[in-house]
Amino acid sequence: MEFQAEIExxxxxxxxxxxxETRGERVGILGESGAGKTMTLRAIAGLERSxxxxxxxxxxALLDSSRGVALPARERRVGLVFQSYALFPHRTxxxxxxxGLERMNSAERETLVRGFLGRMRLEDLAGxxxxxxxxxQQQRVALARALVTDPEILLLDEPLSALDFxxxxxxxxxxxxxxxxxxxVALYVSHSLEEVYRxxxxxxxxxxxxxxxxxxxxxxxxxxxxxxxxRLTGCKNFSRARAxxxxxxxxxxxxxxxxxxxxxxxxxxxxxxxxxVTFADAPGGxxxxxxxxxxxxxxxxRRTLYLRxxxxxxxGWHLQAEILKDRWEELKGRPAPWYVRLDPERVFxxxx
Amino acid sequence: MWFYDAREIAHGMDLSPIRISLETSVAxxxxxxxxxxxxxxxxxxxxxVVYELVDGFxxxxxxxPPTVVGFLLLLMFGRASVLGGILYSLGARLVFSWxxxxxxxxxxxxxxxxxxxxxxxxxxxxxxxxxxxxxxxxEARVFREILLPLAWPGLAAGMxxxxxxxxxxxxxxxxLAGNIPGKTQTLPIAxxxxxEAGDTREAVRWSLVTVAISLAALxxxxxxxxHRKGLAMRVVEQE
Numbered sequence: 026m027e028f029q030a031e032i033e034x035x036x037x038x039x040x041x042x043x044x045x046e047t048r049g050e051r052v053g054i055l056g057e058s059g060a061g062k063t064m065t066l067r068a069i070a071g072l073e074r075s076x077x078x079x080x081x082x083x084x085x086a087l088l089d090s091s092r093g094v095a096l097p098a099r100e101r102r103v104g105l106v107f108q109s110y111a112l113f114p115h116r117t118x119x120x121x122x123x124x125g126l127e128r129m130n131s132a133e134r135e136t137l138v139r140g141f142l143g144r145m146r147l148e149d150l151a152g153x154x155x156x157x158x159x160x161x162q163q164q165r166v167a168l169a170r171a172l173v174t175d176p177e178i179l180l181l182d183e184p185l186s187a188l189d190f191x192x193x194x195x196x197x198x199x200x201x202x203x204x205x206x207x208x209x210v211a212l213y214v215s216h217s218l219e220e221v222y223r224x225x226x227x228x229x230x231x232x233x234x235x236x237x238x239x240x241x242x243x244x245x246x247x248x249x250x251x252x253x254x255x256r257l258t259g260c261k262n263f264s265r266a267r268a269x270x271x272x273x274x275x276x277x278x279x280x281x282x283x284x285x286x287x288x289x290x291x292x293x294x295x296x297x298x299x300x301x302v303t304f305a306d307a308p309g310g311x312x313x314x315x316x317x318x319x320x321x322x323x324x325x326x327r328r329t330l331y332l333r334x335x336x337x338x339x340x341g342w343h344l345q346a347e348i349l350k351d352r353w354e355e356l357k358g359r360p361a362p363w364y365v366r367l368d369p370e371r372v373f374x375x376x377x
Numbered sequence: 378m379w380f381y382d383a384r385e386i387a388h389g390m391d392l393s394p395i396r397i398s399l400e401t402s403v404a405x406x407x408x409x410x411x412x413x414x415x416x417x418x419x420x421x422x423x424x425x426v427v428y429e430l431v432d433g434f435x436x437x438x439x440x441x442p443p444t445v446v447g448f449l450l451l452l453m454f455g456r457a458s459v460l461g462g463i464l465y466s467l468g469a470r471l472v473f474s475w476x477x478x479x480x481x482x483x484x485x486x487x488x489x490x491x492x493x494x495x496x497x498x499x500x501x502x503x504x505x506x507x508x509x510x511x512x513x514x515x516e517a518r519v520f521r522e523i524l525l526p527l528a529w530p531g532l533a534a535g536m537x538x539x540x541x542x543x544x545x546x547x548x549x550x551x552x553l554a555g556n557i558p559g560k561t562q563t564l565p566i567a568x569x570x571x572x573e574a575g576d577t578r579e580a581v582r583w584s585l586v587t588v589a590i591s592l593a594a595l596x597x598x599x600x601x602x603x604h605r606k607g608l609a610m611r612v613v614e615q616e
């Protein structure tokens with residue numbers, strides 16, 4: 026399975042320009058609203074006007090501006106699951122799923138549809154209309170309708186965002202199983218970091234219509250190539266930086282010299298994720314800094330601490346740390362100062 | 378009393394204006410439904426100044442006085458014009474014939490159907506259409522199986538409006554088709570000439586008939602809408 030896309034598209038003042046290449050990994054497309062995520066999917070599906078470039082799937086060109094090739098959406102063999110699912114309200118579940126199989130003879134079509142309905146646990150709902158289904162069921166119908174046509178590319182546009190929170194986990198598990206069986210290229214758009222991380226292998230980070238980063242998810246999350254990518258992948262703690270020599274960087278905004286395991290030649294910024302910040306019992310260790318708690322907020326299982334570094338200047342807080350509730354119970358009675366530890370393996374530096 | 382004996386109305390009078398009006402309105406509605414819907418479909422996928430001008434042309438009959446529309450049609454189909462000349466040479470004389478009543482009614486009602494159809498087609502959720510395309514549907518199939526069924530309530534309302542307006546056309550019909558009893562004399566024209574001749578009884582009778590037909594058309598739309606809603610409710614209740 027090979028997929029290459031070089032896309033340039035324009036819509037009003039917004040311009041999209043990116044390259045994407047994959048050999049069958051599941052690609053997650055991350056970015057804030059308006060970054061061009063949905064437009065990228067639409068351009069690949071052939072739904073966007075005035076797209077230039079090249080899109081090739083297994084040697085078959087869906088688009089090649091240099092040769093004047095631009096297949097219409099109906100000939101691209103692309104399965105698209107819309108954010109709103111776009112189920113046909115006047116058709117039953119079975120009719121929705123069968124819609125893309127018009128050319129098949131009816132016996133074959135029926136067998137195939139029944140098979141997919143079974144696979145997606147929809148067989149009891151075959152005669153229902155979309156408005157009679159729950160959000161999770163609608164999502165499965167949309168997925169079945171796209172997959173039954175045996176597409177080479179499956180495009181998913183925030184397929185979980187329309188679901189209630191409690192449903193999301195369950196549906197996500199189903200989706201993971203379905204994607205694992207899918208033999209084509211899957212592109213998954215979302216603005217949820219965790220969703221993308223759990224469901225995809227490779228990540229494309231988009232901002233203002235450009236690709237900021239593209240690579241294996243571990244790589245991108247561990248060593249974001251730029252400040253913006255770090256931010257978009259959920260990193261909260263940044264400092265301007267200066268390289269002092271092999272493995273030592275000065276964190277200018279934090280007033281501290283830090284050891285860094287990551288090999289680097291240049292360092293303009295350094296950062297550490299909030300969940301990687303830990304606490305030491307005593308001063309004096311490697312990358313241990315005295316600090317005090319400014320405020321904290323809680324979620325059901327975690328607590329976010331906003332910390333002021335004694336070494337740094339300025340008011341307010343400098344670091345966010347995210348810890349489990351149990352750890353918080355141990356820490357909260359301690360007298361100031363506390364000692365925060367920035368693990369050299371977890372601190373990363375960026376050349377820009 | 379002038380409306381006392383219903384049998385006298387049925388017996389003593391020529392009922393042809395009712396027949397002609399119904400035939401004309403039904404024919405015009407059929408033609409305009411088709412033409413208006415197809416024009417709307419052609420238009421909704423296009424953007425640009427040129428198409429705005431086309432819109433202006435399509436909507437012209439709505440803003441012009443019907444007499445002007447009728448007169449322009451008369452010029453267009455008259456023996457002296459190119460189109461009229463061709464028709465005459467083929468032995469088809471449109472002016473002052475029954476088809477002329479249909480043409481007049483169709484042209485004056487076209488904008489109504491066009492606007493309603495456009496609104497109805499445009500309100501169909503874009504992802505529905507796009508989903509159908511990615512599933513391999515041709516544009517014809519998208520129109521037939523997605524756009525038409527989903528826009529149907531709006532299109533039906535447009536048809537009723539068209540029918541009611543076609544029933545009422547006076548100016549354009551009179552100029553293009555004239556007042557030939559039994560041939561081109563529709564209800565509004567019959568009313569006008571009855572009033573002019575001082576025959577109030579007849580004018581009132583035709584007016585009541587017109588009101589009845591118009592109300593019946595609206596009632597049919599209401600009933601049908603409720604029926605559809607009822608169906609939808611019943612489907613939901615089966616849950």
